[in-house]
Structure formats: C-alpha cells, structure tokens
Amino acid sequence: MTANATAPTTAGGHTSEFARTSRTDRWWVGPVLTVIGLAVCVTYMTWAAFQAQHYWWGSYLSPLYSPVLFGSPEGTPGAAPAEHVLFGPWPSWWPPFIPASPAFWILVFPGAFRFTCYYYRKAYYRSFTATPPGCAVCPVRQTSYRGETRWLLFQNWHRYAMYFAVIFIFILAYDALISFVRVDPVTGAKQFGIGVGSLVLTLNVVLLSGYTFGCHSFRHVIGGGRNRFSGASGKPSLFYRIWQKASWLNARHMLFAWTSLYWVTFCDFYIRMVSMGYIRDYNTWD
Ligand code: FES
Numbered sequence: 001m002t003a004n005a006t007a008p009t010t011a012g013g014h015t016s017e018f019a020r021t022s023r024t025d026r027w028w029v030g031p032v033l034t035v036i037g038l039a040v041c042v043t044y045m046t047w048a049a050f051q052a053q054h055y056w057w058g059s060y061l062s063p064l065y066s067p068v069l070f071g072s073p074e075g076t077p078g079a080a081p082a083e084h085v086l087f088g089p090w091p092s093w094w095p096p097f098i099p100a101s102p103a104f105w106i107l108v109f110p111g112a113f114r115f116t117c118y119y120y121r122k123a124y125y126r127s128f129t130a131t132p133p134g135c136a137v138c139p140v141r142q143t144s145y146r147g148e149t150r151w152l153l154f155q156n157w158h159r160y161a162m163y164f165a166v167i168f169i170f171i172l173a174y175d176a177l178i179s180f181v182r183v184d185p186v187t188g189a190k191q192f193g194i195g196v197g198s199l200v201l202t203l204n205v206v207l208l209s210g211y212t213f214g215c216h217s218f219r220h221v222i223g224g225g226r227n228r229f230s231g232a233s234g235k236p237s238l239f240y241r242i243w244q245k246a247s248w249l250n251a252r253h254m255l256f257a258w259t260s261l262y263w264v265t266f267c268d269f270y271i272r273m274v275s276m277g278y279i280r281d282y283n284t285w286d
Helices: 029-051 108-115 118-128 150-178 196-212 216-223 238-250 253-275
Strands: 181-183 190-192
Touching (some): 029 118, 029 253, 108 150, 118 253, 150 196, 216 238, 238 253
C-alpha cells in the first residue's frame, strides 16, 4: 500500500472524502458484488412469493413455500396437494387484493435469520449504506461511531431466529426425502425414484445446513457456555465435537451464506420452470 498524498486527512491519517483510501487493492469489488448478488436474489424471491402458484411439481416443493401452512385456493396451478398442507384450506378472511401465497406465511423466518446474520450485516452495511464501504475506506457520512445501538438493537434477535432456522432445516430435509417418492396417478401406489429435482432439493438442504450450523449463534449455543469440554471419562464431550464441526463451518460462513442463498433461489426457479412446462425434469418415474 502507498499513502494517498492528495486526499485530505483527518486526525489519525485517514483520508476524509467518501470512498477515498490509501488502499491500492480493488476493495470495491466485494461491495459491488454484494449489491448485485443480494439484489438479484431478493428481487427474484419477492417476485416468486407473489406468484402464489407453480411452487409444486410431482413431489417437489419449492423451499420458498415450505412448509405449506394453508392450501392454495382450488384450481391454483402448480399448488401443493391437500395431503401436504398442514392446517387446511386457505383462510376465507384473507384480503382479496393480496395474492393467496403460502410463501407469505413462512418467509419471515428465513428472511429474519438472513437479515440479522453477522456476516450479512457486515456485507450490507458496507455495500448498501457505505458506512464504511470497506476497511480503511472513508464512509459516506462521517459521524461518530455508535455501533449497533438504538434501533439497530433489533439485530440481537438473530439468536432467536436461529432456532427457527434449525427447525426449517428439518422441514426442508423432509421435503428433500419425499422428493424421492412419487405417487402413481393410476394405482395410487408410492414409488421410490430419483429426479434432477430430488438432487436439487437435497443439495439445498446440504448448503442450508452448512450455513445454519456454522452460524455464530448456533456455535455459541453448542459450546459457548461451557467452562470445559472434556467429559468425565477424559474423552472430548459430544458438545465439543459438535462445536468443532460448527467452528469448521463457521470459518466458511461467507461461502455457505452465498452458495445456499443462490441455491435456494435456484430451487424455486427450477421447480417453477418444470411446473410451467418450460423445462423437463429428467427422472426415473416418467
Ligand atoms: Fe450468520 Fe448466524 S451469524 S447465520
């Protein structure tokens, strides 16, 4: 690195104009990619949630709609069958101007988990608010640093959102399992098989598990409150071994954050395209 001689500086030697820095690397690549990546995924997921149809095909259920708490209104194309609905038909009091989308009931849970994630917080603070846009890069506003205080205290809910995220892993694992079973439309018999969609949904659970079980809050719950990990027998305790695995995932949290986000988005896209007849699902049933 070389000092930027022309930029005005503050006490301490840092430059004091937005985005000015003494860094010579391409520090802006990360924030730009973050803006593009999050904008693509969030825009697609919002659009997909408002579609309220084509979220089911064969035995594939889009993770953006799982679990299906209330069944879509009669005649909705690509809707989950009644036996896969938890609480019955769509509520009659639902406002008619809002699409009857099962996604609206559940997306708040994974959404809250992602939004308050320690990694994503760093990423969107830098890329969307530029406060600062990078290490040793001048922020858009130079106010005294207050950290995550005042209304930003809601970010502490992450530790509670984590429990819901763990529950969702089991729900999505169940969805992945049933994606290997198809009901014969003629005989009604269940047939084991495998399709591209089965693999897509299975990989989704693997990536989401890598993200969820590498969560800082999960790692703390598993091992944070213990004074010693060793068991009475002298062997490492079960919690210690889980904590080690969580620590391995935690060191790769950014990787799992992005791969799982893109893959969960792709899962919906794949099932939607198959359900709408735009692409064919290669499988052992047809
Ligand atoms: Fe990222 Fe918990 S810190 S999911």
